[in-house]
Amino acid sequence: xxxxVSRLYKYRDTLIRFRQIGMVRVFSxxxxxxxxxxxxxVRKDFSLFxxxxxxxxxxxxxxxxxxxxxxxxxDKTHFVIIVGAxxxxxxxxxxxxxxxxxxxxxxxxxxxxxKISRKGKIPVLPVQGLERFIKxxxxxxxxxxxxxxxxxxxxxxxxxxxIKGILNFAPVSLKVPGDCFVSNINxxxxxxxxxxxxxxxxENKKHSQQKKAL
Amino acid sequence: xxxxVSRLYKYRDTLIRFRQIGMVRVFSxxxxxxxxxxxxxVRKDFSLFxxxxxxxxxxxxxxxxxxxxxxxxxDKTHFVIIVGAxxxxxxxxxxxxxxxxxxxxxxxxxxxxxKISRKGKIPVLPVQGLERFIKxxxxxxxxxxxxxxxxxxxxxxxxxxxIKGILNFAPVSLKVPGDCFVSNINxxxxxxxxxxxxxxxxENKKHSQQKKAL
DNA sequence: ATCATTTTGTGATTCTTTTCACAATAAATC
DNA sequence: GATTTATTGTGAAAAGAATCACAAAATGAT
Ligand SMILES: NC(=O)c1ccc[n+]([C@@H]2O[C@H](COP(=O)([O-])OP(=O)(O)OC[C@H]3O[C@@H](n4cnc5c(N)ncnc54)[C@H](O)[C@@H]3O)[C@@H](O)[C@H]2O)c1
Ligand SMILES: NC(=O)c1ccc[n+]([C@@H]2O[C@H](COP(=O)([O-])OP(=O)(O)OC[C@H]3O[C@@H](n4cnc5c(N)ncnc54)[C@H](O)[C@@H]3O)[C@@H](O)[C@H]2O)c1
Numbered sequence: 274x275x276x277x278v279s280r281l282y283k284y285r286d287t288l289i290r291f292r293q294i295g296m297v298r299v300f301s302x303x304x305x306x307x308x309x310x311x312x313x314x315v316r317k318d319f320s321l322f323x324x325x326x327x328x329x330x331x332x333x334x335x336x337x338x339x340x341x342x343x344x345x346x347x348d349k350t351h352f353v354i355i356v357g358a359x360x361x362x363x364x365x366x367x368x369x370x371x372x373x374x375x376x377x378x379x380x381x382x383x384x385x386x387x388k389i390s391r392k393g394k395i396p397v398l399p400v401q402g403l404e405r406f407i408k409x410x411x412x413x414x415x416x417x418x419x420x421x422x423x424x425x426x427x428x429x430x431x432x433x434x435x436i437k438g439i440l441n442f443a444p445v446s447l448k449v450p451g452d453c454f455v456s457n458i459n460x461x462x463x464x465x466x467x468x469x470x471x472x473x474x475x476e477n478k479k480h481s482q483q484k485k486a487l
Numbered sequence: 488x489x490x491x492v493s494r495l496y497k498y499r500d501t502l503i504r505f506r507q508i509g510m511v512r513v514f515s516x517x518x519x520x521x522x523x524x525x526x527x528x529v530r531k532d533f534s535l536f537x538x539x540x541x542x543x544x545x546x547x548x549x550x551x552x553x554x555x556x557x558x559x560x561x562d563k564t565h566f567v568i569i570v571g572a573x574x575x576x577x578x579x580x581x582x583x584x585x586x587x588x589x590x591x592x593x594x595x596x597x598x599x600x601x602k603i604s605r606k607g608k609i610p611v612l613p614v615q616g617l618e619r620f621i622k623x624x625x626x627x628x629x630x631x632x633x634x635x636x637x638x639x640x641x642x643x644x645x646x647x648x649x650i651k652g653i654l655n656f657a658p659v660s661l662k663v664p665g666d667c668f669v670s671n672i673n674x675x676x677x678x679x680x681x682x683x684x685x686x687x688x689x690e691n692k693k694h695s696q697q698k699k700a701l
Numbered sequence: 702a703t704c705a706t707t708t709t710g711t712g713a714t715t716c717t718t719t720t721c722a723c724a725a726t727a728a729a730t731c
Numbered sequence: 732g733a734t735t736t737a738t739t740g741t742g743a744a745a746a747g748a749a750t751c752a753c754a755a756a757a758t759g760a761t
Contacts (some may be wrong), residue, residue: 274748278683279676279679282679288725301709304761305661308660311749313710313749314748314749316708316709316711317708317711319709319710326708326709327708328698328709328710328757329706329707329757329758330709331709343681344736345679348705348727353678359580359640364578365674365720367489368574368575368674370658374678376675376678380579413685413689414681416678424507430706437685437686438684440681446497446521446522446523448741452692453683454684456677456681459497460579460582460654460672461584461590463670464490464585464588464630464654465496465588466668468627468628468652469492469496469559469560470489470492470589470652471628471652471667472625474667475651478597480659488717488718490717490718491718514739515736525720526739527719528718530739531720531740533739539740540738541726541728542726542737542740543728543737543738544727545737545739638729
């Protein structure tokens, strides 16, 4: 389910690129190839969400995007706050890609007075005002970009104020109430995992060379 | 397998925090709780990699960390390059967490002459020299932090030069040879997924309130 | 109009991951 | 030293995700 949803977003991405280069229709095959998956997977995902195409004719890109947009909530702007205006928080804040995808970062919060600034395009505010801000605007989405030891506290405050979805960059598992969804991006962990499998790749190569040599 | 490995790295993280606060032994329960998983999962993961503890006595943290270190290659320093010295590439480059975890960023590459600089702690070099650099140092690990339209080209050059593991931040699926492992961090996608499920959380709440009201 | 071809949509199957259930055993208690 | 208790380790079962296999339908060719 989670995996299907995230693939649906990726299909949409791919479809938008396809449309940009002038394509009008796609087959499940085309999507699969672009995304390194199988055509069956694509069709099963669509089928699960009641999306259908034409036998032999494939899918009309434009129509498909509209359907996905509605399904995935891409027809609205989503407002987001970031807590932590450090190295990473600032990179996220200045990243243009979010707005293009319908996410608007409305404010960043930090507990270091030196980081506070109401001047920029996106204000950086004292974290004291976090709850009030979230409640006043009925925000649902928050990004955590504080050090690991502060992450749980921030998550607690966010959820208490009504946040229902958290994207967490701190390398710890957050405890949140059952009505809040958390996704973790743990960069170190990903790099570690890559390094583990890179090593295996090298060893396999050695083995297969040994095999060849026999 | 992939999931087990990434959990092993997380167990290690947790164990190191536990050791820092003076703990000497843990039970599968403790690890599970800290990581939001089940005790059975922990033990099964360990069992899969031949790690064992004492019945009733649990696991000795120090010993366990040593075992994991060896298993996960944390007893060596891993050298990494980053391609793309933009917004994100710079944040990664300045991030202290990698070195702490045994990863050393040896160089960053960019194709924009204005980004080049040999002055800093980590040099930013012209991307022309990428292959030569990788080959000369027999590097295995690369991070891609270039725009989506440049990512495939960079991946191709990396793998051709011998890179065996790629951490990719560009929101596209890379085509790489079978002897290279890729892990994708797609921040937009994660945020989209969070927003999808956050919406569901809200709707569920409405429903359960309706149910209560009946 | 008929036939061959292409592509979808999905039930059945296989594969993977997680959870369950419980025997084995080390430590603590009586 | 026997008994109770806590905890591990793992085969078996369940749940979840991906793949297979093929019928159904749309299109194009003859
Ligand atoms: N920078 C990276 O490239 C990178 C890579 C991987 C992971 N991360 C993770 O992302 C998180 C942020 O990393 P960073 O490099 O930006 O760290 P950083 O130290 O540069 O920034 C953290 C910011 O959070 C603020 N902060 C601390 N406690 C707070 C609190 N209770 N409330 C509000 N603000 C608070 C600090 O004032 C600081 O501005 C960390 O958990 C880190 O492990 C960062
Ligand atoms: N910045 C963020 O917070 C963020 C968030 C999510 C995703 N991303 C993704 O990460 C990637 C980088 O984002 P960014 O914000 O740093 O972009 P950016 O434009 O700030 O930086 C990209 C850098 O790559 C360099 N570059 C372009 N083509 C190159 C090539 N062929 N070889 C070498 N260098 C090349 C550019 O000169 C530039 O310095 C993008 O794919 C983006 O979608 C970034």
